[in-house]
Amino acid sequence: IPILKGNAELLHQLRQKLLTDEFNDILTVDFTDVAQGIHTYEEFIETFQRTAASDYRYFGIGVCGDKKKVARLTGSLGLLR
Secondary structure, eight states: OOOBOOOHHHHHHHHHHHTSGGGTTSEEEEEEGGGTTOOSHHHHHHHHHHSOGGGOOEEEEEEESOHHHHHHHHTTOOBOO
8 A cells, every 4th residue: 555645734635625526436534633532432423523624633544446536636646755
């Protein structure tokens, strides 16, 4: 699995693109600060619902789907070394 690098702003922009109709068939997994320090799923859901998406601090986004679409989204990102 390639790990690509990008800053927090780039990850927010990527997430916004993933919400468009063009990419609605792409599976994504968000890795944010929402779950840090939380010990139960119930706490996570509660915190997640209270937190605005614009307040998420992204650590990464897992992306899986059509190779051409994923490449269009991530082609300008370098490999994390």
